Amino acid sequence: MIMAPALLILLWAMVIPRADLLPDKKSLLLPPVNFTIKVTGLAQVLLRWEPNPDQEPKDVELGYHVRINAPQEDDYETRNTESKCVTVLHQGFSASVQTIPWNGDSLLASNWVSAELKAPPGSPGTSIVNLTCTTNTTLNNYNPLRPYQVSLYCTWLVGRDAPEDTQYFLYYRYGSSTEECQEYRKDTLKRNIACWFPRTFISGRGSDSLAVHANGSSKHATIKPFDQLFALHATDRVNPPVNVTAEIEGTRLSIQWEKPISAFPNHCFEYEVKIYNTRKNYFQTEKMTTNTFISIIDDISKYSVQVRAAVSSVCRQMGFWSEWSQPVYVGNDDQKPSTEWFLIVLMATICFIVLIFTLICKIGHLWTRLFPPVPAPKNSIKDFFLMVSPERTVSSETEIEVISYVEEPGLETLEDSVF
Structure with a gap:
């Protein structure tokens, strides 16, 4: 009977530590502090925050869940307290971050903290539209250490509500390098509508996004800026072999x-x-x-x-x-047509000459003179009948004459008396 209370006391002592490990309000992670968004370049921002100094327990390995709310939703996890984000900014930017346990502890994620950048000012319909850019690799004759250089060419259209005195200006950023356009092409109203960078800092084999930014000015309206990101594989105009x-x-x-x-x-x-x-x-x-x-x-x-x-x-x-x-x-087909045409012309010429010669011969009876008919060979049977027929005719006539003399005796007597 004395052992039973002792066993109950030991079991109670073992249960108490386990109850302390169960999640409660104190086991919720605390959200980060001093969350800021800073523009560090064209179409590029830096998100920065700090761990909550009141976070308990101190030995928990923490991570952070970052969520991009605008202009395009995205989310990812990181152990760092800052993150670079490349995105267009002319529509504003908004993001949130929360603290999470990194090693899958049973601790619950903290609440979200958020920050945002307002969209830059500008009248609707005044920014450029239909921005397209192409890159092209050429030989670099000026720097033997960099044998290739990349040019950039961009075109755009004027915003539908932009005043006639609007003037646009174009910039690009690749990596940490940013340049403003110096060679523009203009429309009939002297407004910039295209830009040419003969040499850039763009890498011919790079994988970073190309950021292009265009803003403008006008005496009659605030021109809204415009950003666009390009993947280099989509802009690269490959040279032919x-x-x-x-x-x-x-x-x-x-x-x-x-x-x-x-x-x-x-x-x-x-x-x-x-x-x-x-x-x-x-x-x-x-x-x-x-x-x-x-x-x-x-x-x-x-x-x-x-x-x-x-x-x-x-x-x-x-x-x-x-x-x-x-x-x-x-x-070899390039020589055949000339040979074939020569043969065709030659045959046509020969036919024409023969035709003309035939007509001349027919008109002047020259053909029979040049080519008299050849006598036919003798036919003995035919010649025999032709020779017999005249003899028979002469004999008949003679016989008739003799008979006439016999029928007229008086004439015959007279002739005898004369002789």
């Missing part, structure tokens, strides 16, 4: 080329070869990853060969195909 050559050996057409002018190496490109048979009006298109191609062809035709390129997904996200290279012509 260079040094395209084609050669025919019998029925084998061999095509070779070199990679486009680009910072990407050879293995980063895909190619398309287009072969056009000019005689049969037939196209053949083939895809490949090497810079050579061999095809079996008709050796009596003329061919046009073109090649284009694109950066493959091996090195970055797939973009657009380049323009086709200049056509290279190969084959």
Whole structure:
């Protein structure tokens, strides 16, 4: 009986610590403090906060859940107390953050704290519209340490409600570098509608977003700014392959080329070869990853060969195909038309001369003089009958005359007396 109370006391002592570990209001994590949003560049903000100094217990490993509310919803987790965000800002920006247990502890996440940036001022319908930008890689002859340089070309339209005296100004940011446009193209009202950066800080093999910002000024309205982000694979205008050559050996057409002018190496490109048979009006298109191609062809035709390129997904996200290279012509069909036409003209000339000569001969009876008829060979049977017929005729006439003399005796007596 004495042991029973002792066992109850021990069980109670073991239950009390476990009850302390159950979550209650004190086990809720506390939200961060001093949450701020700061613009650090074109279309770029820095979110910063601090851990709550009253957070208990102190040995808990904390993390943070960040939620972007506007302009486009997004959320992610981090252990840092600051975060960089790249997004358009002309519509304002809003974000929230809360404290979370990082190692999956049973502690509950804290409440949210929020901050926002107001949209910049400006009259509706005055900002630029239809902004498009393209990049292109060229050889850099000024810096041997950087053999390639990237140019940038952007175009846009004037806002539908922008006053006629509106003037726009364009900027770009890539990484930590920002530049303002110096070469504009204008419309009939002298308003900037396009910009050209012959050299930029954009990396030919980069993966960062390209931020473009345009603002404006007018005496009659506040021009609303505009931001837009571009992925480089979507703006890159890949150059066509260079040094395209084609050669025919019998029925084998061999095509070779070199990679486009680009910072990407050879293995980063895909190619398309287009072969056009000019005689049969037939196209053949083939895809490949090497810079050579061999095809079996008709050796009596003329061919046009073109090649284009694109950066493959091996090195970055797939973009657009380049323009086709200049056509290279190969084959023997280019000599056949002239030979055929010569034969046609020659035959037509001969026929014409023969026709004219025939007409002249017919009119002047020259044909019979030049070519008299050839006598037919003798026919013995026919000649015999022709010779017999006259003799029989003469004999009949003689017989008639003799008979006449017999019928007139008086005339015969007279003739005798004369002699």
